[in-house]
Amino acid sequence: TADTTVQITKDQTLFARWQNVDTPYDLYIGGTQVKKSIAADVFGDGKVSYDPNTNTLTLHNYTYSGSGTVLGTTRSALLYEGKEDSLTIVLKGTNKIECVADEYNVYGIRVPYAECLTIKGDGSLEVSSSRTSATKNGAGYGIRVGGTYSNGKGTLVIKSGTVIARGSDMKSVGGDKSGYNDTRSYGVSVYGLVVSGGSLTAIGGDVTYTTCTATSSGKYYAHDGYSYGILCDSVGEMIVNGGTVTATAGNVTINKNQSSYSNANSYGIYGYLTVHGGTVTAICGTASYVGGT
Numbered sequence: 001t002a003d004t005t006v007q008i009t010k011d012q013t014l015f016a017r018w019q020n021v022d023t024p025y026d027l028y029i030g031g032t033q034v035k036k037s038i039a040a041d042v043f044g045d046g047k048v049s050y051d052p053n054t055n056t057l058t059l060h061n062y063t064y065s066g067s068g069t070v071l072g073t074t075r076s077a078l079l080y081e082g083k084e085d086s087l088t089i090v091l092k093g094t095n096k097i098e099c100v101a102d103e104y105n106v107y108g109i110r111v112p113y114a115e116c117l118t119i120k121g122d123g124s125l126e127v128s129s130s131r132t133s134a135t136k137n138g139a140g141y142g143i144r145v146g147g148t149y150s151n152g153k154g155t156l157v158i159k160s161g162t163v164i165a166r167g168s169d170m171k172s173v174g175g176d177k178s179g180y181n182d183t184r185s186y187g188v189s190v191y192g193l194v195v196s197g198g199s200l201t202a203i204g205g206d207v208t209y210t211t212c213t214a215t216s217s218g219k220y221y222a223h224d225g226y227s228y229g230i231l232c233d234s235v236g237e238m239i240v241n242g243g244t245v246t247a248t249a250g251n252v253t254i255n256k257n258q259s260s261y262s263n264a265n266s267y268g269i270y271g272y273l274t275v276h277g278g279t280v281t282a283i284c285g286t287a288s289y290v291g292g293t
Contacts, residue, residue, distance in 0.1 A: 025052055026081040028069040030097075055085045059125065061093035067101040075101040076110040077127070083113040091121030091161040102133035106140050106168055111154065112147030120159035120198070128166035139184040140168025140205055146191035146233065155192035155236070158200050158243065167227070169205040169250070183207050184226040185250060192236035195278065199244040202229045204266075206250040206285070224263045225252040227285060232271025242278040251285040264288060 023036040027050060034042055034050050042048040047062040068077040077099035080087045099106050108127035111117045119125065129140040142165030146154020167185035187202030204227035229247025232238045249266040268282030 025050065026083075027057065027087075028076070028079040028081075029057070030064040030077065031066055031068055033069075054088070055082070056088045056090060058090040058092065059095040059123070061095065063096045065096075065098040065100060068099045068107075070103070071110075073104040074107060074110070075099055075103045075105075076107040077129075078109045079107070080111045080114060080117075084115075086114050086116035086118060087111060088118045088120070089125070091119065091123035091125050091163075093123045095123060095125045097125070097127045098130060099128075100130045100132060102131060104138040106131045106138075107144050108141065108165065109143045110141070110147075111145045113153070114145075115153050116155045116157055117143075117145045118157040118159060119161060119163055121161045124162035124164075126164040126166070129168040131168045131170060134171040134173050134210065137172070137182050138170065139186065140170055141185075141189055142166045142187045142202065144186065144189045146189075154190055154233075155194060156188065156190045157193075158195045158198050160198040160243075162199050164201045164203070166203045167205045167250075170207045170225075172207075172209045172223070172225075181209075181223045182226075183209070183224070184228070186228045186231055187247065187249075188230045189228065190231070190236065191233045193230065193232055193238040194241070195239070195243045195245055196241045197243045200246070202245075202247045204228045204249040204285075207252045209254045223254055224265075225254055225287075226263075226265045227252050227267070228270055229268045229282065230270070231267070232269075232273075234271070236271065238269070238271055238273045240273070240275045240278045240280055242276075244278060245280045246283075247281070248283045249285045252287045253290055254288070255290045262289070 025034045027034040039050040049058045077097045106129040145156045165187045172183040185205035207225040227250040229249045247268045252264040264287035266285040266287045268284045
């Protein structure tokens with residue numbers, strides 16, 4: 001050990017053996033953590049590569065549909081956990097990424113800590129989430145940049161290429177009798193958005209409470225449902241300098257609701273938006289209460 005003293009009474013020959021450490025990176029794609037040994041060709045088919053020097057992930061006709069990587073009560077098809085650097089994704093050809101899982105929150109792409117996710121290239125990317133179970137709470141995200149502990153960081157930058165981000169359709173059984181229930185779907189959820197070229201299409205899924213839960217006294221708790229094409233947190237701003245942005249929210253339906261505190265909301269775009277060029281279209285869905293007050 002570091003504190004052990006060895007007394008040598010005669011000449012000794014020492015040999016050093018170097019160990020090749022396979023450095024892991026803070027990047028997970030398709031359920032696989034990217035490491036130094038596979039970074040140049042992650043799956044051995046020429047479709048995914050990662051350059052740690054520039055923090056650039058290149059996708060070339062890559063397709064994935066599966067449960068991805070687990071982190072707490074969430075799953076992500078593409079997860080970058082780096083806390084300092086920004087991640088760049090370069091698109092070549094046609095790419096499709098989908099996370100299919102029944103965790104509390106399900107993400108197509110999740111970048112919770114880094115300053116920025118930049119997407120560019122001459123290809124396309126369709127990214128989506130699909131939650132397979134009906135529970136009392138949770139959310140489905142197409143792309144999420146930033147998080148609870150990101151200190152307001154988390155900007156999505158679209159420079160070129162075609163990006164389609166789709167949040168899962170969400171079904172809730174209304175939860176238990178503990179109180180507040182919240183179910184949401186996001187095409188894109190960020191702390192900041194900058195679009196200078198290419199196209200971004202963000203689609204929030206339908207959110208449906210099949211029933212709402214009452215206490216033994218017959219009192220109903222609040223049940224909130226939200227669908228967003230694009231949500232930008234209140235500390236951030238969306239800036240469109242060029243390209244095309246289309247944001248469409250899904251329908252939100254709260255069935256058998258008896259609480260005046262419940263909310264059904266559908267937003268094409270929610271947040272501060274500045275348009276200097278390009279084209280922006282925002283479309284909301286319906287928001288309704290059925291069979292209640």
